[in-house]
Amino acid sequence: MQTVVALSFVAGALALPATAPSQAQPASLNKVTMGKKHVVTRSDGTADVASFYASLNHTLAKWGSPSLPYYAPVASQQAAASAARRMAKRQAYEDLTDQYEGTSEDAAYYGPVVLGAGDGHPQTFQLIFDTGSSDIWVPGADCGIADGCVHPLDPKYDGGGTALGTNTSIEYGSGSTEGANYVDDVTVAGLISSNQTFFAVYSAYGFEEIDADGICGMAFTSIAQDNGTTFFENLIAEGAVDANEFGVYLGRVASGTEDDSELALGGRDSTKYSGDFTTVPVSSETYWQVALDKVTVNGKTGGINTPGQAAIDTGTTTIVAPTTAAKEIMAKIPNSYGFPLEGEILYIFPCNTSASYIPAIEFAGESFQINPLDFSIGAISEEDIEDLALGNQTIVNDLKSIAATSASGLSDYCIAGLIGADLTDIENLYVVGDVFIKNWYSVFSYDASSGSPAVLFAPSIGQDS
Ligand SMILES: *[C@@H]1O[C@H](CO)[C@@H](O)[C@H](O)[C@H]1NC(C)=O
Ligand SMILES: *[C@@H]1O[C@H](CO)[C@@H](O)[C@H](O)[C@H]1NC(C)=O
Ligand SMILES: *[C@@H]1O[C@H](CO)[C@@H](O)[C@H](O)[C@H]1NC(C)=O
Numbered sequence: 001m002q003t004v005v006a007l008s009f010v011a012g013a014l015a016l017p018a019t020a021p022s023q024a025q026p027a028s029l030n031k032v033t034m035g036k037k038h039v040v041t042r043s044d045g046t047a048d049v050a051s052f053y054a055s056l057n058h059t060l061a062k063w064g065s066p067s068l069p070y071y072a073p074v075a076s077q078q079a080a081a082s083a084a085r086r087m088a089k090r091q092a093y094e095d096l097t098d099q100y101e102g103t104s105e106d107a108a109y110y111g112p113v114v115l116g117a118g119d120g121h122p123q124t125f126q127l128i129f130d131t132g133s134s135d136i137w138v139p140g141a142d143c144g145i146a147d148g149c150v151h152p153l154d155p156k157y158d159g160g161g162t163a164l165g166t167n168t169s170i171e172y173g174s175g176s177t178e179g180a181n182y183v184d185d186v187t188v189a190g191l192i193s194s195n196q197t198f199f200a201v202y203s204a205y206g207f208e209e210i211d212a213d214g215i216c217g218m219a220f221t222s223i224a225q226d227n228g229t230t231f232f233e234n235l236i237a238e239g240a241v242d243a244n245e246f247g248v249y250l251g252r253v254a255s256g257t258e259d260d261s262e263l264a265l266g267g268r269d270s271t272k273y274s275g276d277f278t279t280v281p282v283s284s285e286t287y288w289q290v291a292l293d294k295v296t297v298n299g300k301t302g303g304i305n306t307p308g309q310a311a312i313d314t315g316t317t318t319i320v321a322p323t324t325a326a327k328e329i330m331a332k333i334p335n336s337y338g339f340p341l342e343g344e345i346l347y348i349f350p351c352n353t354s355a356s357y358i359p360a361i362e363f364a365g366e367s368f369q370i371n372p373l374d375f376s377i378g379a380i381s382e383e384d385i386e387d388l389a390l391g392n393q394t395i396v397n398d399l400k401s402i403a404a405t406s407a408s409g410l411s412d413y414c415i416a417g418l419i420g421a422d423l424t425d426i427e428n429l430y431v432v433g434d435v436f437i438k439n440w441y442s443v444f445s446y447d448a449s450s451g452s453p454a455v456l457f458a459p460s461i462g463q464d465s
C-alpha cells in the first residue's frame, strides 16, 4: 500500500568520523552527516505504537511546559562577520556512517560533536541538532543510571574545560535536566567554537527514550537556559563560517536516503535540494519561529483558515497543531478519526487516502506539501488496539467498531503524523518537525530576509518516493 511506510533495518556499526578532504564540496561548507537512530515504524510498515508514544511524550516534555519561558523578540545578533576573518575559515568535511537499531523507537537525527579537542582531551558525543532549543548538554561524569543517565555506555564529559560553578536546570512538562555549567571548545565538522558554554548533566528525568547522548541546541541565544551564546552564533561571532546559515537535510529510510542526512554549517548543500528557496521571515528570534498562513487539505475545497506561528523544529519527530486547528484539518481527510488522550489528540486515517488529501502548509504565501510517506506513521495492527488506546476502554471499543467497518479491519488505517495539542503560551503554535522537514530542505539563516533571520525551504532531493 503506497502510504504505508515500509522500513528496512540495517544492523549498523558506528563508524569513526573520517575526514574526506578530497570530496567535491562547496568551499567552506562544513557538514555533519546525521544518523537516523530511532524509528517509529516497524519493518513490515506497521506503526510501533509504544515508540510512537515515547516520541510523542518526548515532544510534549520538550514543549508542554507552562514553565518554559516565553521571550520577547530580540534584535538580530552578529549580522555579519568581517571580510578579513573570512580568510581564516576552516574547510573540512566530516562524515559518519549511519547507525540503526533493530528495535523500533522514535525518530531523531544526530551527529558527532567533539568537546575539548583544543585542550588535548577530545571526547566525541552524538548529539541531536535541535532547532527547537538553545542549550548544549551532554551526560556528566557523575550521572549514573539512577540519575536518569540510563545508557551506561554513553560517554560522560570528563570535566576538562572550565567549570563555571553554576548549574543549569531545564524544567519540562514531564521531565527535567540539570547539570553543571562549563566552558570548553566544541567542534562540529571541523568548525570550532572555542569558548562554548554547555552543561554536563548530573540529573535527568523524562529523557530515557533519547538514544543520542544529548542535544546541541540550534535555536536563538535568547532562549538559552545557561545564558551562554549558542554554538552556531559563536561560530558567526568568531567569523568561522562563510555564510551565517546552516542547512538541514533529513533523509528517509523508506526512500533509501537515510545516509544522506546532513547538517551543512555555513552554507547550504546544493546537492540536497532542487529549485528555488522560499524565504520565510522569522517572527520571533527565540525558536526558529515563523508565521504560518494556513493549512490546506485537497486545495480544491479551499484552505483551512488556521493562521498561527510555527516553530521549525528538527528535534521533534511529528507535526503538532493546536487542537482546534488539528480538528479542522483532520475533519477534511475522509474517514479519519481523532482520539483525545490526556490533553493531546491522536488521529488515524485510511492508509489509502489519496495524496491530495494529505495536508499542505502555507508559509509566506507558498504551499508546502507534506509527503504522504511522512504523514503516515504506519498502519495499525489488531494487537495494537489496547496499546493505542492507552487502556481507555471507550477508545478500545471505538477502534473495534471502526475495524468492523472495513474488510481488512484496522490494518487499513494509519496513524497520522499530525497530532493535536496546545503546547505553550504562544497562541496557535504549531511545532513543525521532521514529518515536514524530510520533504523540504531547510535553511536556517541569520540574515536572509533583508538582513534579518529567516527559514528558507526548497524541495529536498530524493524524497519523492
Ligand atoms: C508519558 O510520560 C509520563 C511522564 O513521564 C508517563 O507517566 C506516561 O506513562 C508516559 N506515557 C506514555 C504513553 O508513554
Ligand atoms: C550545583 O549542583 C550541585 C549538585 O547538585 C550542588 O552540589 C551545587 O551546590 C550546585 N551549585 C549551585 C551554585 O547551585
Ligand atoms: C541565567 O539568567 C537568569 C536571569 O538573570 C538567572 O536567573 C539564571 O540563574 C541564570 N542561569 C545561569 C545558569 O547562569
Ligand SMILES: *[C@@H]1O[C@H](CO)[C@@H](O)[C@H](O)[C@H]1NC(C)=O
Pocket: 195, 197, 227, 228, 229
Ligand atoms: C567567553 O564567553 C563568556 C560568556 O559566554 C564571556 O563572558 C567571555 O568574555 C568569553 N571569553 C572569551 C575569551 O571570548
Ligand SMILES: *[C@@H]1O[C@H](CO)[C@@H](O)[C@H](O)[C@H]1NC(C)=O
Pocket: 339, 340, 341, 342, 392, 393, 394, 395
Ligand atoms: C477515554 O476516552 C474518551 C474518548 O476519547 C474520553 O472522553 C474519556 O475521557 C477517556 N477516559 C479517560 C479515563 O481518560
Ligand SMILES: *[C@@H]1O[C@H](CO)[C@@H](O)[C@H](O)[C@H]1NC(C)=O
Pocket: 350, 352, 353, 354
Ligand atoms: C480505500 O479503500 C476503501 C476500502 O477498500 C475503498 O472503499 C476506497 O474507495 C479506497 N479509497 C481510495 C482513495 O482509494
